[in-house]
Amino acid sequence: MRLGIDIGGTKTAAVAIGADGELSDQVRMPTGFGAEAVVATAIRTVERMTALAGVGASAFTSIGIGIPGAVDNATGRVEHAVNLGLEGLDLGPRLADRLGVEVRIENDVKAAALGAHHLLGVADGIRVSSMAYLNLGTGLAAGVVLDGRLLRGGHGVAGEIGHIPVDPAGVRCGCGQRGCLETLASGLAIARTWPTASEHPARELFAAAEAGDARAQAVREEFLTGVASAVRLLALTVDVDTVVIGGGLAALGEPLLVGTRRILNRWADESAFIASIGLAARVQVIPFGFPAAAVGAALVGEHQWLKSSS
Amino acid sequence: MRLGIDIGGTKTAAVAIGADGELSDQVRMPTGFGAEAVVATAIRTVERMTALAGVGASAFTSIGIGIPGAVDNATGRVEHAVNLGLEGLDLGPRLADRLGVEVRIENDVKAAALGAHHLLGVADGIRVSSMAYLNLGTGLAAGVVLDGRLLRGGHGVAGEIGHIPVDPAGVRCGCGQRGCLETLASGLAIARTWPTASEHPARELFAAAEAGDARAQAVREEFLTGVASAVRLLALTVDVDTVVIGGGLAALGEPLLVGTRRILNRWADESAFIASIGLAARVQVIPFGFPAAAVGAALVGEHQWLKSSS
Numbered sequence: 001m002r003l004g005i006d007i008g009g010t011k012t013a014a015v016a017i018g019a020d021g022e023l024s025d026q027v028r029m030p031t032g033f034g035a036e037a038v039v040a041t042a043i044r045t046v047e048r049m050t051a052l053a054g055v056g057a058s059a060f061t062s063i064g065i066g067i068p069g070a071v072d073n074a075t076g077r078v079e080h081a082v083n084l085g086l087e088g089l090d091l092g093p094r095l096a097d098r099l100g101v102e103v104r105i106e107n108d109v110k111a112a113a114l115g116a117h118h119l120l121g122v123a124d125g126i127r128v129s130s131m132a133y134l135n136l137g138t139g140l141a142a143g144v145v146l147d148g149r150l151l152r153g154g155h156g157v158a159g160e161i162g163h164i165p166v167d168p169a170g171v172r173c174g175c176g177q178r179g180c181l182e183t184l185a186s187g188l189a190i191a192r193t194w195p196t197a198s199e200h201p202a203r204e205l206f207a208a209a210e211a212g213d214a215r216a217q218a219v220r221e222e223f224l225t226g227v228a229s230a231v232r233l234l235a236l237t238v239d240v241d242t243v244v245i246g247g248g249l250a251a252l253g254e255p256l257l258v259g260t261r262r263i264l265n266r267w268a269d270e271s272a273f274i275a276s277i278g279l280a281a282r283v284q285v286i287p288f289g290f291p292a293a294a295v296g297a298a299l300v301g302e303h304q305w306l307k308s309s310s
Numbered sequence: 311m312r313l314g315i316d317i318g319g320t321k322t323a324a325v326a327i328g329a330d331g332e333l334s335d336q337v338r339m340p341t342g343f344g345a346e347a348v349v350a351t352a353i354r355t356v357e358r359m360t361a362l363a364g365v366g367a368s369a370f371t372s373i374g375i376g377i378p379g380a381v382d383n384a385t386g387r388v389e390h391a392v393n394l395g396l397e398g399l400d401l402g403p404r405l406a407d408r409l410g411v412e413v414r415i416e417n418d419v420k421a422a423a424l425g426a427h428h429l430l431g432v433a434d435g436i437r438v439s440s441m442a443y444l445n446l447g448t449g450l451a452a453g454v455v456l457d458g459r460l461l462r463g464g465h466g467v468a469g470e471i472g473h474i475p476v477d478p479a480g481v482r483c484g485c486g487q488r489g490c491l492e493t494l495a496s497g498l499a500i501a502r503t504w505p506t507a508s509e510h511p512a513r514e515l516f517a518a519a520e521a522g523d524a525r526a527q528a529v530r531e532e533f534l535t536g537v538a539s540a541v542r543l544l545a546l547t548v549d550v551d552t553v554v555i556g557g558g559l560a561a562l563g564e565p566l567l568v569g570t571r572r573i574l575n576r577w578a579d580e581s582a583f584i585a586s587i588g589l590a591a592r593v594q595v596i597p598f599g600f601p602a603a604a605v606g607a608a609l610v611g612e613h614q615w616l617k618s619s620s
Binding site for chain 1: 464466542543588
């Protein structure tokens with residue numbers, strides 16, 4: 001049995017995966033803030049999972065963790081996980097000391113890419129060789145799986161497409177550039193373009209647009225154009241078979257998929273080249289509630305990755 | 311000895327590579343137009359090379375060809391090589407029949423990526439594991455080598471970054487979209503923005519800008535911004551160690567490199583994120599006259615590639 005833990009900004013989710021690839025126990029709890037609290041959250045999660053399974057931590061053939069920030073997966077160190085109050089933490093070694101087993105650490109979006117890749121394989125009954133996972137959360141980032149292996153990159157920025165500018169006249173991004181993809185299609189983008197007290201601004205936006213509010217329709221169109229732009233960019237760079245949209249905003253579900261495909265189809269009408277690569281058919285939205293990052297984290301230990309640095 | 315042939319729109323270049331990786335004989339001749347003439351050009355090139363080496367075609371351990379257009383490298387078929395007057399041609403089988411040895415076919419930009427990768431390895435004395443080759447010719451396209459292997463893609467568009475739009479207010483591209491990278495940084499872009507009777511419009515443009523012509527400086531800036539945008543896009547998607555600029559416009563040499571780095575450094579001044587990934591230090595321009603596509607074609611036969619499709 002493999003254990004995967006997704007340490008998010010507010011919640012931590014864990015899942016156990018059996019030898020057959022099926023998900024079994026899942027738990028969810030609030031994430032503590034700051035280094036010590038994050039370590040304590042991870043330990044508590046493992047304890048809950050071992051209690052559920054009626055085994056000790058050593059019964060897990062591998063334990064993996066997905067966490068935001070810059071992760072050195074060789075050393076298990078995490079840096080710049082701002083939302084978790086972490087500047088630097090040797091998370092892997094700290095947990096290994098406490099649990100007595102090796103714990104592998106991966107960036108959460110990359111872990112989720114592995115989880116989505118696993119899901120596609122289970123769903124299609126085959127091992128899908130190439131896919132990109134497009135994470136629409138607070139920010140925008142992607143994880144790429146090529147030839148069945150995760151692309152890690154040499155400088156920690158593989159898949160950081162959220163900070164590729166696509167409009168010189170766009171708004172200033174938090175990164176200092178202008179018109180980045182993240183300024184169009186992310187939780188931050190919706191917070192800026194559709195300010196609301198709602199707990200689910202994106203759902204409110206889509207509902208208002210659906211109800212005929214012209215401003216909501218324009219805001220939604222800009223958002224969807226950003227999502228479609230990210231899909232096109234991934235297809236024309238790494239030429240993956242499938243782009244799976246995940247992250248918090250993927251909870252929008254069908255309207256997100258339908259809207260993204262509508263934009264991609266409009267571009268195909270305007271460009272024979274775009275039409276020839278069949279983008280709309282290559283997009284999916286991850287099923288609601290599928291714990292992609294936790295599943296991917298469980299697989300990290302056994303996964304081969306793709307070096308893009310010497 | 312391996313033989314590589316680069317069939318270009320106007321010229322065909324061939325090179326032989328010894329077991330030690332060193333280049334030996336090179337020949338160059340005009341390319342014929344249309345299917346029969348292209349086959350005849352390839353045959354004549356092989357004959358010239360065998361005559362130079364004093365051996366028969368079978369003495370080459372592998373023969374590879376780089377050619378524009380959509381190449382099915384499994385079957386050796388080429389399609390849509392418009393500049394060569396080819397709609398569809400079973401180039402690999404045709405040549406194998408005539409020469410009595412297997413001939414491998416690869417898209418010319420992908421072949422050049424392999425050639426540039428080989429050159430980096432020779433230059434640095436190590437096997438560089440990841441790099442992108444940014445081809446600035448009539449159009450703009452890239453070839454990506456990850457973990458030492460060429461990224462081929464599942465739908466023939468891996469590296470087709472020239473058709474990623476980066477400006478919604480940009481000019482219409484030949485592909486039907488607007489503001490594509492190719493509309494900023496390519497021979498086509500310079501033909502549009504700097505119309506001239508000169509045989510070397512880009513060199514004339516750069517010379518005029520250097521001499522203080524304000525309009526030339528503005529046109530050059532737009533061109534260089536496009537080049538720098540392509541470098542940033544490659545770094546933030548596949549996170550390669552090095553981007554090597556090649557293609558006809560790479561003959562601009564040092565001024566192209568200096569100008570591109572100037573833009574990248576300006577972006578780094580404006581964004582701590584961009585500064586952190588050290589883009590300027592990761593760009594190179596391929597040495598003048600290095601026959602990247604022919605060298606890569608020679609290596610195609612022995613090269614492992616990276617599947618991004620099932």
